Amino acid sequence: MSVLIYIEHEEGVVKKSSLEAVSYGKSLAESLGTEALVVGLGSISPDEWTLVGHAGASKGYHVTDERLNAGIIQAHTAAVSEVFEHSGADVLVLAKSSLGDAVAARLSVKLQAALVSNVVSLPDLAEGFKVKRSIFTGKAFAITAVQTSKKILAIKKNILEIRQDATDIAVEEFTVSLVDRVFAAKITGTDKAEGEISLPEADIVVSGGRGMKGPENWGIIEDLAKALGAATGCSKPVSDLNWRPHHEHVGQTGIKVSPSLYVAVGISGAIQHLAGVNASKNILVINKDPEAPFFKAADYGIVGDAFEVLPKLTEAIKAIK
Amino acid sequence: MKILVCITHVPDTTSRIQFTDNNTKFDKTGVQFVIGPYDDYALARAVELRDQTGGKLTVLNVGEAETDPTLRKALAIGADEAIRINAYPKDSYFVAQQIARVAQEGAYDLILMGRESSDYNGGMVHGMVGEMMGLPSISPVMRLDIEGNTAKLSREIEGGKEELEVSLPLVAGCQEPIAEWKIPNMRGIMSARSKPLTVKEADAYDVHASIVSYALPPAKGAVKLFDKDQMEELVKLLKNEANVL
Numbered sequence: 001m002s003v004l005i006y007i008e009h010e011e012g013v014v015k016k017s018s019l020e021a022v023s024y025g026k027s028l029a030e031s032l033g034t035e036a037l038v039v040g041l042g043s044i045s046p047d048e049w050t051l052v053g054h055a056g057a058s059k060g061y062h063v064t065d066e067r068l069n070a071g072i073i074q075a076h077t078a079a080v081s082e083v084f085e086h087s088g089a090d091v092l093v094l095a096k097s098s099l100g101d102a103v104a105a106r107l108s109v110k111l112q113a114a115l116v117s118n119v120v121s122l123p124d125l126a127e128g129f130k131v132k133r134s135i136f137t138g139k140a141f142a143i144t145a146v147q148t149s150k151k152i153l154a155i156k157k158n159i160l161e162i163r164q165d166a167t168d169i170a171v172e173e174f175t176v177s178l179v180d181r182v183f184a185a186k187i188t189g190t191d192k193a194e195g196e197i198s199l200p201e202a203d204i205v206v207s208g209g210r211g212m213k214g215p216e217n218w219g220i221i222e223d224l225a226k227a228l229g230a231a232t233g234c235s236k237p238v239s240d241l242n243w244r245p246h247h248e249h250v251g252q253t254g255i256k257v258s259p260s261l262y263v264a265v266g267i268s269g270a271i272q273h274l275a276g277v278n279a280s281k282n283i284l285v286i287n288k289d290p291e292a293p294f295f296k297a298a299d300y301g302i303v304g305d306a307f308e309v310l311p312k313l314t315e316a317i318k319a320i321k
Numbered sequence: 322m323k324i325l326v327c328i329t330h331v332p333d334t335t336s337r338i339q340f341t342d343n344n345t346k347f348d349k350t351g352v353q354f355v356i357g358p359y360d361d362y363a364l365a366r367a368v369e370l371r372d373q374t375g376g377k378l379t380v381l382n383v384g385e386a387e388t389d390p391t392l393r394k395a396l397a398i399g400a401d402e403a404i405r406i407n408a409y410p411k412d413s414y415f416v417a418q419q420i421a422r423v424a425q426e427g428a429y430d431l432i433l434m435g436r437e438s439s440d441y442n443g444g445m446v447h448g449m450v451g452e453m454m455g456l457p458s459i460s461p462v463m464r465l466d467i468e469g470n471t472a473k474l475s476r477e478i479e480g481g482k483e484e485l486e487v488s489l490p491l492v493a494g495c496q497e498p499i500a501e502w503k504i505p506n507m508r509g510i511m512s513a514r515s516k517p518l519t520v521k522e523a524d525a526y527d528v529h530a531s532i533v534s535y536a537l538p539p540a541k542g543a544v545k546l547f548d549k550d551q552m553e554e555l556v557k558l559l560k561n562e563a564n565v566l
Binding site: 098247 | 338442452532533536537546
């Protein structure tokens with residue numbers, strides 16, 4: 001009996017959300033009186049494995065097969081499944097992500113393990129195994145009782161601090177047998193913004209809405225984001241108008257974020273947008289209309305013209321950093 | 322080409338979410354139910370593909386009789402026939418089993434649905450169906466084109482997208498901008514009345530997880546407002562109160 005954590009990496013750098021998953025898995029392992037094991041696929045350096053250890057893992061299974069550097073859903077499913085069975089784990093933990101969600105769903109059938117997604121806290125082990133998860137796009141929670149002996153938990157981002165344990169991780173190279181069928185879906189190209197802070201992973205997000213009046217005015221959004229070390233996002237109308245790319249669209253049908261601070265500039269706060277941001281720990285709204293519905297969902301608000309406010313706010317932030 | 326689109330029957334996005342019976346039941350009072358917003362994208366693309374390549378478009382829901390109007394709406398949007406598995410959708414695994422059975426029996430080339438339902442947000446049914454049927458599952462899909470027996474897709478990844486090619490049959494979880502939502506026109510609404518809606522009973526009943534109770538997030542405190550000349554005060558609070566700087 002143990003807890004296995006499936007980590008993801010970006011060009012060899014383990015994702016922050018995956019380190020959160022490792023720490024979640026470690027805390028769960030402690031309450032179960034067992035250890036936290038990690039499976040990593042593709043090229044991950046020893047230094048990165050050290051960080052995985054510090055986040056709480058005592059053992060790593062490294063499947064070095066380079067074909068797994070690409071996020072091919074069925075191939076990752078097969079590899080993680082084989083490690084899970086070998087390790088004797090009965091709980092699999094992973095961070096919610098585009099790839100993680102897809103792999104977890106298939107694993108749930110393959111391993112006959114209940115999958116609970118959008119998990120927001122550690123399970124309640126008092127009676128059975130109960131997990132709190134976010135539902136209705138952040139508008140409510142459900143306490144879910146898991147009925148299977150094997151379990152998979154997909155955790156939401158930013159629900160816990162990454163541990164700083166002094167754990168020394170023992171990494172074992174592990175070979176899996178991957179049949180051709182799992183590579184049926186061929187990735188023919190990737191189009192990715194380089195050098196930007198990833199929106200779903202970001203601790204602070206600055207988003208602009210139609211109140212920015214046009215794509216040519218995004219400079220002041222980017223300046224504020226830079227001062228804050230933030231990723232940039234936008235509302236649906238902005239992405240529909242092609243002012244900004246779709247992968248920046250935050251909301252019900254776009255990216256859902258849960259940063260420590262969400263800054264909304266010139267966004268009125270339609271319910272579809274709020275659904276994508278209501279899990280944020282703090283919300284700062286900048287809008288010239290004091291009646292904008294977003295202020296009702298905000299912790300901090302600035303009533304004023306974004307074109308005047310943003311440069312001043314950026315300066316004030318730079319001054320204390 | 323035979324296309325199966327699986328739709329959910331969910332509260333409209335603007336619904337107020339409340340619970341009854343000591344927080345153990347969702348309160349449907351005054352709630353309007355609609356086709357899941359992501360499923361609506363899948364359906365819209367399926368209608369376009371059916372119109373391009375010919376064939377048949379079947380829409381499927383796992384739910385009780387109350388979901389029939391939602392299925393009729395999908396017929397009005399352009400599906401040729403509807404199937405309802407007459408069962409309360411207990412959990413994702415239960416729903417996936419019903420879909421996999423219908424999909425197997427109907428030998429569909431494409432099995433589409435939304436990337437997730439907008440009520441429980443699990444986003445797992447497409448992957449489960451894929452694994453149950455031994456088919457590739459791709460999600461979240463932003464573009465889907467069919468060339469002969471090959472599907473060409475774009476899938477959203479963190480910070481961008483990736484392009485994929487895979488042979489049919491295939492399961493896909495869809496999202497925008499795969500197609501524009503279609504609004505039923507009068508002809509569609511009229512013809513939907515006479516299109517077949519078949520009700521079948523469930524035949525697999527395994528569940529993996531069940532909801533014990535619900536909770537609402539704590540109420541938000543009042544917003545602290547500032548004007549453009551109070552940036553220092555605001556930044557101080559962001560640093561010392563919110564601890565985000």
